[in-house]
Amino acid sequence: xxILIRDARVILPDAVVRTSVGVSDGKIAFVxxxxxxxxxxxxxxxxxxxxxxxxxxxxxxxxxMTLLRGVADDLNLQKWLFDEIFPREDRLDGGMAAIGARAxxxxxxxxxxxxxxxxxxxxxxxxxxxxxxxxxxxIARGLSGYFDGASRGTHKGFCEQEQLLRDxxxxxxxxxxxxxxxxxxxxxxxxxxxxxADFAREHRLILQTHISETEHEHAECIAKYGKTPTEAxxxxxxxxxxxCAAHCVHVTDSDAAILASHGAAAVHCPCSNAKLASGIARVxxxxxxxxxxxxxxxxxxxxxxxxxxxxxxxxCLIAKLRDGDPTALPAAECFRMATSGGAYAQGREAExxxxxxxxxxxxxxxxxxxxNMMPLHNELSALVYSADNTCVRMTMVRGKILFENGEHTTxxxxxxxxxxxxxxxxxx
Ligand SMILES: [Zn+2]
Numbered sequence: 001x002x003i004l005i006r007d008a009r010v011i012l013p014d015a016v017v018r019t020s021v022g023v024s025d026g027k028i029a030f031v032x033x034x035x036x037x038x039x040x041x042x043x044x045x046x047x048x049x050x051x052x053x054x055x056x057x058x059x060x061x062x063x064x065m066t067l068l069r070g071v072a073d074d075l076n077l078q079k080w081l082f083d084e085i086f087p088r089e090d091r092l093d094g095g096m097a098a099i100g101a102r103a104x105x106x107x108x109x110x111x112x113x114x115x116x117x118x119x120x121x122x123x124x125x126x127x128x129x130x131x132x133x134x135x136x137x138x139i140a141r142g143l144s145g146y147f148d149g150a151s152r153g154t155h156k157g158f159c160e161q162e163q164l165l166r167d168x169x170x171x172x173x174x175x176x177x178x179x180x181x182x183x184x185x186x187x188x189x190x191x192x193x194x195x196x197a198d199f200a201r202e203h204r205l206i207l208q209t210h211i212s213e214t215e216h217e218h219a220e221c222i223a224k225y226g227k228t229p230t231e232a233x234x235x236x237x238x239x240x241x242x243x244c245a246a247h248c249v250h251v252t253d254s255d256a257a258i259l260a261s262h263g264a265a266a267v268h269c270p271c272s273n274a275k276l277a278s279g280i281a282r283v284x285x286x287x288x289x290x291x292x293x294x295x296x297x298x299x300x301x302x303x304x305x306x307x308x309x310x311x312x313x314x315x316c317l318i319a320k321l322r323d324g325d326p327t328a329l330p331a332a333e334c335f336r337m338a339t340s341g342g343a344y345a346q347g348r349e350a351e352x353x354x355x356x357x358x359x360x361x362x363x364x365x366x367x368x369x370x371x372n373m374m375p376l377h378n379e380l381s382a383l384v385y386s387a388d389n390t391c392v393r394m395t396m397v398r399g400k401i402l403f404e405n406g407e408h409t410t411x412x413x414x415x416x417x418x419x420x421x422x423x424x425x426x427x428x
Contacts, residue, residue, distance in 0.1 A: 002024045004043070005044075009051045019031060025399065031357060045394065057339060058115070059267040061119075072085065096426075107300075107306045109395045111389035113135075135402065143158060155192075201237070206242050246267045246269060247273065256289045268294070274318060275302055284323065294338075295338045296311070312384045331383075335380050360398050363396045
């Protein structure tokens with residue numbers, strides 16, 4: 001279907017222009033008020049001056065964890081994770097994980113998120129939900145363990161990772177991509193890092209991980225190996241592939257130099273870091289040192305929402321607080337982290353993250369007629385500091401409308417509410 005989006009304030013890579021955007025065969029066909037002669041459209045969306053933005057990328061999530069939203073708040077990380085989260089995760093099965101993933105995807109689409117990077121178990125169930133919903137996703141099996149001397153051939157997670165690669169990598173013309181993951185330095189062994197690094201290199205995969213989320217884990221790693229997590233991963237060959245590293249709250253300057261020189265992406269998760277009091281990443285410094293920066297929500301159990309708007313605003317606010325400098329992390333930079341920065345973290349920078357002809361039509365239309373958007377002096381300021389999920393009029397992935405005027409086109413939210421309630425009772 002070809003769609004003409006008319007009279008929008010279009011966020012282009014270097015400017016905001018009031019113009020039209022044509023969508024054809026899932027791609028952005030043109031930007032401009034002059035329609036190409038051969039462009040025929042099936043539908044016109046009159047934007048009426050609303051903001052047309054590239055879709056947001058949630059570059060770090062654990063989709064099924066929506067099921068644990070609000071089960072245990074306001075606890076320290078150890079108590080939260082070991083006493084509340086892990087015992088409940090043990091009671092999940094693939095069917096439940098699928099419902100949790102569906103709920104997360106519905107929330108993402110309603111907030112203009114068009115692509116997610118995910119690290120969890122039950123990858124087959126998650127991938128099927130991604131396929132059916134129309135959203136984009138990079139999916140990795142969260143690999144941990146190897147403490148019992150397991151190897152690539154015998155480790156359950158690794159076998160599932162191989163299956164994920166075989167069954168889902170580049171599915172639906174690359175809408176779904178298989179990544180690989182090392183859950184974190186402290187949940188794994190150097191043997192696993194090397195095997196994952198080899199596997200990522202062999203199959204040219206993005207490598208997702210958590211790096212230096214807490215001061216404790218960072219210090220423990222130095223005590224154990226005489227190296228920071230980033231340095232330990234470097235020695236294992238992890239950075240031979242593009243790394244998508246969540247958190248990076250406590251990375252050193254030399255860690256940042258490693259991330260920058262190897263083209264890794266650091267995924268800032270400001271809401272989760274603040275809620276668990278993990279610390280505030282040096283976003284502005286990392287950015288200026290050449291590290292590719294993206295934004296993520298982390299799982300809904302430590303956030304407790306999956307909203308690009310919340311992450312953008314929180315990122316800017318805590319960067320300013322941290323540095324004691326209101327010029328730290330300007331809105332335009334933060335917006336780039338949530339769009340093109342996220343696309344880079346997923347290895348999709350040639351495909352999406354910006355509005356220009358030839359890119360996938362991953363677009364979000366944001367209302368400007370809400371009281372919190374009036375008056376509109378500056379579009380990027382409005383998106384980062386004033387907008388929220390309720391402003392999203394329409395979310396489109398590869399030219400297909402997945403959310404419009406409060407309704408999902410691929411997800412039955414009434415049924416979803418019933419099913420998540422049923423699982424909540426089971427996990428309570
Ligand atoms: Zn995480």
